Amino acid sequence: MHPTAVSETAERLDSGIADLAGFRDPDRPGWTREVFSESYRASRDWTMRRMQDAGLEVSVDHAGNIVGRMAGRSSSAPAIVTGSHTDTVDGGGRFDGIVGVLGGIEAARLLRASGATLDRDLLVVDFLGEESNPFGLSCLGSRSAAGELTPGDLDRQDYRGVRLGQAYRDFGLDPDRLTDVPWARRPLHAFVELHIEQGPTLQQRGLPLGVVTAITGIERVIATFTGSADHAGTRAMDDRRDAMVAAAEAVLAVRAEGCGAPTHGVATATRVDSESRSPNVVPSLVRMQSEIRSVDSTWLSGVRGRLSQEIAAKAGEHGVDVEFDWSTDNEIVHAAQSVQDVVASSADALGIPWMPIPSGATHDAVHMASLAPMGMIFIPSKDGKSHCPEEWSETADIALGVDALVQTITTLDGR
């Protein structure tokens, strides 16, 4: 690859990230561009033009995914798919998802510029609404592509009472045609997603690339503690049933569980709420919300039992009752070994140092894994910051990720 080309790629990545960041909700902090918003709608026109500029044939499927196609020699051969998303969380940053869409477009442009023609079609996808939203369902586009969006999901309501199906309609998409998203009918060769790490590991190890081994499973729990609402001035300490004390013990139990986890196992109490707002009543009804993540299925499958027992035992010491509402947000999804191997050997061929790394966040790749062998390429996040305005990745690292993606696509094409 010529130094000029590298530099041009970096410049286009830079200007593309800056241009997309311009599409933001002016009333919200950071770079906010939520699914179904006006800023998101406007940004998608920009993204389609960007794909067209790179020579891609652009279409939007019934699920709202923007697909840029670079035709291969055999349009009947299973295609290679890359991409990510361009929506953000409220108060989010400029790189999460965006790097995978712009990087995919740049990879196609570089492949085209090199004069080579792939045997297979290359599809660069900007998946609709990957981030969590007020309907409580993330990965809308990739979920639809995998045929995993149900009619029941479309009945979900946001806090204003608007149903998800209506939000699709208001955005110009027909929710009745979501069952007619043709991805599953078309055999795919592989899916590779370029993404920022969203954690500090690559930066801490001084490595520019991560080959993702698996995407975390997520267990969520809401624990409800019920004690006794007594006067905080008159009820003796040894005669209380204090739900806040039981919840505090639970927060520490969740942390202890995470600290005892295998590598990259994490456990976080994200919220504590007390029903009473009175400054002089012993709290009698407190809820704690927590999530536990790991790519170790043995550990993660045992977490419900271990934590429920520990939390209930501590609550019992304080005379407090506790009820648990557990849910599995994501099952653990492993990257295909074949794709991991191609990404790793591509990095080696380019002299890019890398490490195998699990993903602690979820991605569109989770759903695409049901359609094709899946792999992910991570690049470093400055200080591991993500979902915040400070989110940052160096252009040079993104460009190295694009190089690895180009090499990976090329190698996969020949298999």
Added chain:
Amino acid sequence: MHPTAVSETAERLDSGIADLAGFRDPDRPGWTREVFSESYRASRDWTMRRMQDAGLEVSVDHAGNIVGRMAGRSSSAPAIVTGSHTDTVDGGGRFDGIVGVLGGIEAARLLRASGATLDRDLLVVDFLGEESNPFGLSCLGSRSAAGELTPGDLDRQDYRGVRLGQAYRDFGLDPDRLTDVPWARRPLHAFVELHIEQGPTLQQRGLPLGVVTAITGIERVIATFTGSADHAGTRAMDDRRDAMVAAAEAVLAVRAEGCGAPTHGVATATRVDSESRSPNVVPSLVRMQSEIRSVDSTWLSGVRGRLSQEIAAKAGEHGVDVEFDWSTDNEIVHAAQSVQDVVASSADALGIPWMPIPSGATHDAVHMASLAPMGMIFIPSKDGKSHCPEEWSETADIALGVDALVQTITTLDGR
């Protein structure tokens, strides 16, 4: 005293409590009759009629306190004052405060029925708005009587932005005349308040009466914990600055401080709030609200230093910063030894078993103590419940309290 009179007193207490309970906000739980509300306004007319029925000469002072006067032989002699309040907390009960007002009226009626005339005037007072309110200032009436309500207090706003001064005006009281509340200009002989214990001690000891030794001091603190908002899926456990974990340690530190307190020292974390509502972010900004009470000034005066140090040390272990906003809600107020002695000897004379007891809740008596030697008489609360619909005291116990109050007033009158 004749059995008939006792029975009549019990019947009047019963029917009075039931009548007052009828004045309640129909939109709120329990027996809600908050200061400045329509139900409160209506109930006060009932209370004034009740005083008139007992032969008291009724007036309302500029602070909104209802005063029922039973004239003594010498109107220039310092008067004896008894009474409490008839407002309730949101979702409150039928006895807190009410027992002291109705009990005071019954005491006056019994004194009058006995044919005795006191040397001194007896004033039975229903103090305006004793309970905490949306303006954040309790004991409005007794505070005014003691000249402790400031112009700045009248500027306090509730959650709708209404100022306390305007609330007085809307209730038919002139806030500009609050400086003209004549209590402080009239020498008082003693103040005695009959009240429910609001705690379980008397019931647990099987005693019908408590002679209050002191009213608790209250220290309040809002601790603000600042950590780092990282992705809960990607940030390793040993690389976090989790404000929720630090707050949980603080909740347990507050409890430990209370458990290490002298008799009747209590410490309660009443509320924990997290700024972030995201289910996948490590909490970075969490506030904990706590209160600590005791009648032991040595212990209470050291609590700020001890707890601040303990909480900051624990937070530091988690890399979390903490700031404290301490305030003294109430200084410890001791009952006058002279009044305690009269109450105790009155109970002994009537054969009523009693114990000395500190008050863990605050009362109008705190403010009246600056105008006259102060004492309080406690009667048992069922299961120690208060500020809730289940609040309950037996009529027989209330009647015994009224007997002790009559004897106390009679004895004080002769001193």
